[in-house]
Amino acid sequence: MSVDRRSVLRGAAVGAAGVGFTTVGAVPTLAEAAPASQSGRGPFPQHRPFPPLLDDPKGILALPPGFKYTIVTQAGQTKLKTGQPTPNAHDGMAVFNAGHGRYRLIQNHEISSNGPLGVAPIEGTVYDSGVGAAGGCTVIDVDRDGTNRGEWVAISGTLTNCAGGHTPWGTWMTCEETENKANGTTRLKDHGYVFEVWGDGKTAHPVPLKALGRYAHEALAIDQDRTHIYLSEDASGPNGTFYRWSAPRGYKLGPSSWQDLQDKDFGTLEALAILGDDGKPIPDVAYLTSAQLLRPFRVKWVPVPDRDGATTSVRKQFTDGQITRGKKFEGVFGTEQGVYVVNSYAESGTSDLPADAVPHDGMVWFYNYDAQTIQLVTYFPESAIADSGDPAKYDDYNFDGPDNVTVTPWGSLILAEDGSASSHVLSATPGGPTYAIVRNMLNDSEFCGPAFSDDGKVLFVNIQSPGITFAITGPWRDYLG
Template structure:
């Protein structure tokens, strides 16, 4: 479906420039659509000082900040004796009532691996040798000391991101559509699983009500009636989904039993509506000119959420839903949910025929208003695509992926781009700053998650697989 780009741009506010993303003028309904509580505006988000190179060659940080290595694939060990698995990804942190934190962490392993997640009895979904993904649980001191790591779920595949639940567990997402092949995979994959961090509870069963597709991340709303899910896929580009509970039902600690039923509740895909009431076919039709402008959203039911014969995203025509290249990180707040589109590169099939290349988008969907806003935008930037030659450029940002919200309401983004890999601090509608840079290699950052007390930011370097605990004067810049 072709869309007149001018009809999308018509009436938009003045666009932001560069990577500073200066806030635009007044936007209708912004007060209602803003994710920050009405009693507290967005944080000022002071500029972070320039990053200082690490003499150990691992992590560049601003002055006054330091890091500790919590786990390292193949070097630290599990309580069961095996080495820490590789390919760290989505992670959540929980307080456990002591001076320690509990991390639940994905391992995005897509096949057999010498550093796969060990298939510990009671934690296994698929016992095939090609299902080496899963999650580990780590007990961490406030100074980053590792007090033990163990398996939370195993026998899954390509565990990318996910989301924490209000009752203290982790929903891990398989970013794959692979089905059983009778040899290396004995079961179908592409599901969400719930993971417990107590070292005792494990229910390795797929939550089929949430669909079978290349899941990236999810968030549960404040009323425990909806789950919002992102899809990282192409050919065609993926969608953003909403699961709705049956009338009168509230999600809780035993919901995993109900969510095993593929027909429980309703799963729908998002359609962002243009001024004429028709769906915008792809987010790549929008630019920084739409920054902070609310768009109405409708939701279109998924015909076959288990994708028995046709992939979920392929069950829609191009005019039914709004697609996007690499729907990635998702994070829920009291008022709504953030979702990231990582990039849409020029000269590729990522961009619709008359779409607009970009280096990343962050959206906010407001529960009450049922609108979505573009709150951070990285314009197409040739310098950001120079690869290793741009390693030390702490201003050319591209490829935002995982997202989390700090205790003060600002955003933390992990880059998975072509240039330097950064951890970024961003204010919705405002500036973006580098707060860490990978000096070890070209690997992406994954799984940023802030402790509720605001003292520690945990983040991973995916390859070779390192979990870092970053401490410092966070409140001075984010509070």
């Protein structure tokens, strides 16, 4: 459907009047304007610039001066408590305080088929015993210095576990980024669900939370009231969207909610519609650009007809103009005031970029719970340098393809880059600058699952292939605090 951008966004630039921006590298930065508020109670947090990265003599991670890394796990090299090798394809991850001077990581493994480094099907943890379901999650106990104190399987028999989200009661919700159904041979059950994962080594309920829908899930966040779950969809043909699950009236999510969420009709699942100045849904997020940076847009939520996608994929159940779509809705992370969600990119000359829309190399949004508005808070214009795929032309100032997102203990953002050339971990301030804080020198694999310890001392992050978990320490507070 061809859409006139000017009519969709008429007046949008006026909403950003007085907010100028300049470009450093290819990243928009506010100039002489205070960032907008998350909730009316103050500005988005800012932080000091990070210094240039220093190359690693070992050729693994480039870091700022004064920072160091420890390898916690490595696929095929470290071992589980049960003797099997650490699985491959590390992805989304959460970190919890385990007490006694330790952290506990719950980690996804984005594996789509059986292989030598799949997640071991430990009894009691298996959802689907078919050989084509080799994904799942492991749990890792880690000392404060990053020393691995044991790893074990928490769920297995799932498929393409991409990202997810932590719960307020200390568990992890892992998301299957697939819509594959049972085929009677390699897959004995349908996939495309969310599962709740415990890290205590004793509790396992490998059951799908069908109330949250069956589609190509990416990540999620639970709001502070425990009445809503916000979920992203990484899909194309057509592009996916952002969803909200709402609890029945009077219901609060908690440690036993997994039992209720098995019912596909429990609560309400809705899809996002960002409203333009004419009150109609903007068809795709790519119609918005840095000209609308920090401008709040009203939204509405459109009920999903069949959340289990029995005959038609969830995203295909909506007609053009009903909802707002976007290429690669990815990372999601919640705060007390709202939730961040990332769109990785929308490239020129592809069928996933609507007519009259603007290609970009990444967007970060903030949805405000109270105001029920959404703002574009970080925007990466399409960059020929960043998209070149040529590391010789790439540097630590041109970025593309933000993926996973987390919020630091001080309120700023950490983004894991899944770009065209060298991948970075990025530090970003909403409406402000973006800095490279880690660069992958080992290969061109993406970073995944950034997660800060609650004391702010350690940033845990993964390289997806060959599957390595790092604990990065240093003077984080000096720059982010």
